[in-house]
Amino acid sequence: MESTNFHILGGGPAGLTTGYYAKKHGFSNFSIFEAGEHAGGNCRTLKINGVDCGYSVLSKDGFRFDTGAHRFHDKDPQVTEEVKTLLGDDLLRVSAPSEIFFKNKFYRFPLLLSDLVQKLETKTLLKIAWEKLYNSPKKPAENFATFARKQYGQTLAERFLLNYSEKLWGQPPHKLSTAIAGNRLKGLDLWSFLRSTLLGTPQNPTHLDGSFFYPKYGIGMISDKLCECIGPDHIKLKHRVNRLLHKNGRIERIIVNKESDTPLASAVQSEIEIPVSTVINTLPLTLSMKMLDPPPPPELCEVANTIKYRHLLLCVFCLNRDAFSSNASIYFPSHEFPFTRLYEPKNRSPHMAPKGQTVIVLELPCYNDDGVWNMPEALLQTEVWEALSRVKPIREEEIIHYQSYKLPFAYPVLEVGFEESVARLVAYFETFENLYLTGRSSLFRYLHLHDLFKAGREVIERIAEA
Ligand SMILES: Cc1cc2nc3c(=O)[nH]c(=O)nc-3n(C[C@H](O)[C@H](O)[C@H](O)COP(=O)(O)OP(=O)(O)OC[C@H]3O[C@@H](n4cnc5c(N)ncnc54)[C@H](O)[C@@H]3O)c2cc1C
Known part of the structure; x- marks a missing residue:
């Protein structure tokens, strides 16, 4: 041309x-x-290879993790077709639910009525339903705090949303725009799960956190394929x-x-x-x-x-155990934990870790003048590991390898x-x-x-x- x-x-x-x-x-x-x-920006897959880092316990296949918990969303049919053509059989359809960890309990995300009924007291459930009925938004909310309370009710908002948002964006929820809700809160939509539970109407699978596309060797395969098609001469x-x-x-x-x-x-x-x-x-x-x-x-x-932009610090633990959880991601709304999300790449694709071993990645959102961004590696590892032990203990001898990774400009605030x-x-x-x-x-x-x-x-x- x-x-x-x-x-x-x-x-x-x-x-x-x-x-x-x-x-x-x-x-x-x-x-x-x-x-x-390397090309790929904040959408890469990194490989920890046994030979490279000298850990004899690591298998030759090594561990892979993405720069943040990624999935490919099937939202635009034309784009999905393009990515399917690019990756062929290497694009997997994954079904792995996520969970929220709150006050020592795991809650399914997107919320499931049966799960809530099992885990919450009847009093709390009635309160959530009551708040939903009587807090239907009448006028547009001015900020995320009022939006969350109106949309989901005080109880749900305080348990799962407000603290989480404050940790993620580093601002009190009343300073955050309602735009942060985006599509990410669909899993907390009480109406859609009540509808699907009571009336049997299916939820739209493209909006579910549990069903998505994911490349066999990590999200970075998409960036790598793009590079391959563009050709190295064009990429400086x-x-x-x-x-x-x-x-x-x-x-x-x-x-x-x-x-x-x-x-x-x-x-x-x-x-x-x-x-x-x-x-x-x-x-x-x-x-x-x-x-x-x-x-x-x-x-x-x-x-x-x-x-401002929010940065993300990733703490990566390669473990000598088959699995840490069965979830794609686990969310941590409480300030008790320095991380907002844990993801286990193997639950997206089994090719992300060697057989019998797994890797978990903890995401710590921060600004570059926050202490955690510049924390010495050993201290950071100990802090995160100790917090993790309040979720599920990991024995020291199970840790094959640890490293952190900095992701600048992760989220616009x-x-x-x-x-x-x-x-x-x-x-x-x-x-x-x-x-x-x-x-x-x-x-x-x-x-x-x-x-x-x-x-x-x-x-x-x-x-x-x-
Ligand atoms: C934790 C996390 C999870 C995500 N999960 C998903 C998901 O599940 N699904 C999804 O679809 N999207 C997801 N995203 C979003 C997706 O990764 C981003 O939208 C995407 O990375 C943005 O691409 P970009 O090219 O705009 O910016 P970036 O990825 O930030 O790339 C910018 C590039 O510019 C380069 N650069 C910076 N300064 C200069 C300079 N001065 N000169 C030359 N080059 C420079 C950088 O090195 C970088 O390579 C996620 C993002 C994050 C951070």
């Missing part, structure tokens, strides 16, 4: 899906600039974009820090200046604001300072009023006639993998039509 030259900033799923559709459209003159050594790893030079409403050049490929000179970096005609930016909105040269108007920089701030910043970027934004952190939207496939396709269609 025509030799339109475009530059994609960031090699996470947003950059990769855009590159994939560019290739599919027949574009040949494009490059993806990725700061890291260890190329960190530092500045976006603009003039007359156009991005004219980008300044990139290129890390040398030769191991001996790994510390050597060179700065290169690249003229551009079309730029597709997937980098965090706040970072992109700082990269603009000349800088944006000061009032917009102030707006950018008000929006959707505070009350964020829409207006983000709209102003995005509108400013849209004034550049040759710049397109896509991606979770770039658009500051709670986008998932299937959304990014769609967004990538749409960006390329717009460029092709221009």
Whole structure:
């Protein structure tokens, strides 16, 4: 096809899906600039290999874990077909329920009436039903705290939602926007489970936490497949974009820090200046604001300072036991635990850990100035392990390997009023006639993998039509 030259900033799923559709459209003159050594961003699968880390107990197959508990959501039929074509038989349909751990009990998630009846006192059950009947929302809630209480009632909200949200986003629930609810609370919808239990109407399986698609060797297979289709010549790893030079409403050049490929000179970096005609930016909105040269108007920089991203620290335990649980994920709403979620990759695909062994991953959301983000490895391991022992004890000799992993820019923090701030910043970027934004952190939207496939396709269609 025509030799339109475009530059994609960031090699996470947003950059990769855009590159994939560019290739599919027949574009040949494009490059993806990725700061890291690997593409895939926050959607990768990491392998702990026995040989690499010197643990003789580890089998040759090693352990695999994803950068956060991922699944592929079957929400957009066209995208699902695309991913099925990409992965073929390696895309598994998984059915693994999740649970919530609260006050020493496990509750099925999505909620099950029979489970609640077994585990809650009748008094509490009646209270939940009463609150639901008498708290039907009449006017839109102003923040997540009022939304959760109105939508689910005081009891359910306080048990399962408010503390959890505060841990996840690091803000009190009254400061969080109702937008954080998104689709993630469908499993707490009392009406849908009452309907399905009492009337026998099926719940929509695409909305259930327990049924989803998952690649045989981890979510990263999707990113890896995209890279394979795009081709290595188009993906520039260890190329960190530092500045976006603009003039007359156009991005004219980008300044990139290129890390040398030769191991001996790994510390050597060179700065290169690249003229551009079309730029597709997937980098965090706040970072992109700082990269603009000349800088944006000061009032917009102030707006950018008000929006935040939440990072995620992963604590990974490889265990010499067959299983820790049978769940895809376990959620921990209580502040008693430093983590919000535990996931066991083997319950998504048996190929994620060697036979007779398993791996569990604990997610600790934090900001980069929180103590936990910079905590010494040994202390972090002890703290998490001790908290875990209040759920299900793990003997020291069962731990084959431990490591932590940092995931920056995991979640945009959707505070009350964020829409207006983000709209102003995005509108400013849209004034550049040759710049397109896509991606979770770039658009500051709670986008998932299937959304990014769609967004990538749409960006390329717009460029092709221009
Ligand atoms: C814990 C967790 C669980 C999730 N679970 C699911 C799920 O179950 N299902 C689902 O569909 N989605 C899930 N998601 C969402 C999905 O992973 C994200 O939507 C996706 O990773 C966002 O892709 P992105 O390309 O926009 O950003 P990122 O993945 O953040 O990628 C951005 C890339 O840009 C690179 N970069 C940063 N700065 C620079 C620079 N200056 N120059 C060059 N490159 C740079 C980074 O290294 C990175 O590779 C989850 C996300 C998280 C964090």
